[in-house]
Amino acid sequence: MMIAYILFSFAVAAALQFVPARAVRPVAALFYAAQAALAVWICCRGFGQPSSSFFLFDAAGTLMFLLMALVSPVAYYHACDYLEQDAPRDFRLFTQLLVLLCTAIAAVYFASNIAVTWIFLEATTLCAAGLVYHRHADGNLEATWKYIFVCSTGIAMAYLGVLLLCGMSGEEGLSYQRLAETASRANPLYLKVAFLLILAGYSCKMEIFPLYTIGVDANYSAPAPASALLSTVLVNAGFLSIFRVYKVMASSEVFPWVCNVLIVTGVLSLLVGALFLRRTNHCKRFLSYSTVENMGIVAIGLGIGGAGVWAALFHVVGHTLIKSGLFLQIARVRKSYGSYRINRLGDYMNISRTGAVTMIVGTLLLLAFPPSPLFLSEVKILGGTIGQGKWWLTAVMLLLLCIVIYGVWDKVLKLCYRPAAVRPAAAQSPRRLLSLSALFLLLCAIALGVWQPAPLADLIHGIATF
């Protein structure tokens, strides 16, 4: 089925090249419908079914795929409006790249083999680079160059780690299951070096320390609806790639060391996010640093282990819904003002009440105020740190989270209530439906914050138990 899905996506991308301009959106809608149909099919059929030698519809992949099936059509709907002034050729290429990116990400989600994960992560670099270069300006060229360069270097480093694991498993193959079976009797030093290389390499996709900068630059340069995907579903692909290696390591004697590395990485990411959130003056970089901060919390959750793993997964789910909603709303802000410079924006409440409410609700959810799902996950992670007697970690996390709350809230309040330095475009209609669609994602997050449906809770519990 997965191979059929990939072939279908290639067929759609190819068809988009030849259909008339007015047919681009219906053909793209067909792709998103197929994506949703696949998600429903997997849920109805049950998890853990192998799709081919290299793909497995497991619980973790399915959870991430469900999120992508929810977020990506909304992002494309926004893109249709955001890029309405673009030449038909550019919009056609943008749509093709989105289709291919979603397909590569889906393949990463369902890959049951570490080499296949690596291959499709590399493929996401190619697709995402096209989206980052969409505007063709000098700044886009610089961001694209850096994105391809750093991602390729990072992924080459990760490849070295994959090859080390490959040497460890010998002829038994590179499926995660086989690797987990052989990890317990592998050379611990090989495992440590392999994990470090893979973590450092994939950090460019998960947007955590050390290669987080490239994700920030990519989000800055890409059109906002594409950033909504790069900062959520692509980040989730990076997360899942690291999480699968983490699970492989769980059966080995180096697991406590792996957890400590993740905690250090998480704290450094949280630190970077907290400091740069205060400093940046660009709306999209601001949201990107928030992604770095949140992925830092996720890494700490994995490092804590136990309930922290559940919390990390739940945090990823909540973050995907909230961050995509905020990125899409920021696209509306850009449409209104023609600028992303925070110090030039203001008075958004009087320009678009629905949009301003969406921004405020989204920000409160992002800052983990109840009923945000992030509140639940952060409380669990902090509880985990206290439970393990890591008071220094609790204190550092609380301090950095306070800096984050101050930095984020200050900027969003200014956007909504401060007099604006630039006049918004007079002829712009509010397009309330677009803001409502972003709000819909935030409402989904709120729903998860107050009530977790039993199937979802079981799904996350199943992933976190190993």
Next chain:
Amino acid sequence: MTLSLILLYVVTLVYLSITERFRNYANLIALQGWILLAVALLRLHSIHLFDLLFVLIETLVFKALVVPMILRRIIRKTKINRVYNSGESQFNSLAGSVAALIASIGITYYIADTSMNVIFFGVALYALLSGLILITTRRRIFSHLVGFLVIENGVFLFSMAIGAEMPSLINIAILLDILISVLMLGMFITRIGDRLHSDDSERLTTIKD
């Protein structure tokens, strides 16, 4: 024979750290491509014929011919021949390279066991560090590009140490790597030179907070 080729490969890495002319960079990358082709011939003779042909053709065409050709074209187009604008000492680069070599040998012997070909691992690690040194210590984008190619070649070399066990996946991965390399080179030659009118990395710092 394989050991001699690997030693020659190490010499190219050391020479890359001290050479000043971009033309030498291109020649060394080409030489590395030919060495990798020879190592692939010697190392992978036991794998399936189709997979062997695939690896040999992609190594010959891309690593030994196409990539060096594109590098030379970039040099002709940008008309920038030297690493630095004025003559500066290469001592620091050489010291960094030697330190990387010693670190690679140390790490390799520290983690050596029977499940891994230590020579391939050590040289791949040295290539990785050499590439990173080139990227971080040199200012011109062309040097960064060469650093990336050095890393890619190192990873390719290491993949051959275990290539006999899973050729199809390794082949696909290598092909994708090469695709990315060619894309980067293509982007460099067609866009950056024209748009930014310089290959100095300091010009690529407009995106910041």
